[in-house]
Amino acid sequence: MNKKWLIGNWKMHGNLASNKALIEGIRAELGQPDERVALVVCPAFPYLFQLAELTRDSGIEVGVQNVSDHLQGAYTGETSPLMVKELGGSFTIIGHSERRQYQGENDGLMGRKALAAIDAGLIPVICVGETAEERDSGRTHEVLARQLDAAFGYIRTAHDKIILAYEPRWAIGTGIAATPEIVQTEHEFLRQRIAIRDKDFAAKLPIIYGGSVKVSNATSIFSMPDVDGGLIGSAALNAREFITIYRELLNSTPAEAA
Secondary structure, X not given: OOOEXXXXXXXXXXXXXXXXXXXXXXXXXXXXXXXXXXXXXXOXXXXXXXXXHHOOOOOEEEEEOOOOOXXXXXXOOOOOHHHHHHOXXXXXXXXXXXXXXXXXXXXXXXXXXXHXXXXXXXXXXXXXXXXXXXXXOOOHHHHHHHHHHHHHOOOOOOOOOOEEEEOOHHHOOOOOOOOHHHXXXXXXXXXXXXXXXXXXXXXXXXXXXXXXXXXXXXXXXXXXXXXXXXXXXXXXXXXXXXXXXXXXXXXXXOOOOO
16 A cells, blocks of 8 residues: 655745744644655745745655746746755646646646656656536546646656646635545546556556545545545645644555555
8 A cells, every 4th residue: 555645735825924833833733743644735936945944854745836847947937846856845736727727837838847847856746637618528538638648748657756636627726626436536547547558657656636625525535545645725724624634634544554
């Protein structure tokens, strides 16, 4: 059984004082972390160094919400994954639905960013998911397959460590979570699709769910066999709620997982 993951996406929230209070609250609620579940927080980039310092020796890991697809060069306003690594980050979210919606990011760019992150020594959290219109028209698997194939056109599955996040775009920031049955169906499809390329890699790949996860639905979602954790948005900004979700994930994880 593989390790489970709980990743908090703080989005464009926070400041020096509130970040400090939130991490102190998370650490107080968390106590001694359990190695069966990895806990990651992804603040806005300007606060990466602060968070790396605040989480030192805590068992909490730190990432960012986006990186460039280039390691260096004349790319004004971009952030190299090498910079993230140097400042203490270990993870980066790639292809989040809000980046697709507001910044026009496409599948190919997602794949190139994932490869750049891997080359810099980061673990990319690659997001895939369909819109409400795509689901209603029966195109969910077509969309997920297209997104996966674009990303894995760049990724060397046998050697690269990644996390895949299924985040249906109709559940992001809406308060409407997919049912556990929908989550399991799509996670199973994603794993089977990747198994076409590399069966062993697919079996070990963490696939987490993102989309209005909260305390009230965490247990039912995490009980699904192909769900390996959660990508948490608004609930990650509340220390008690975030760690309650962490405990729900921990309770669903077998004792032999590591």
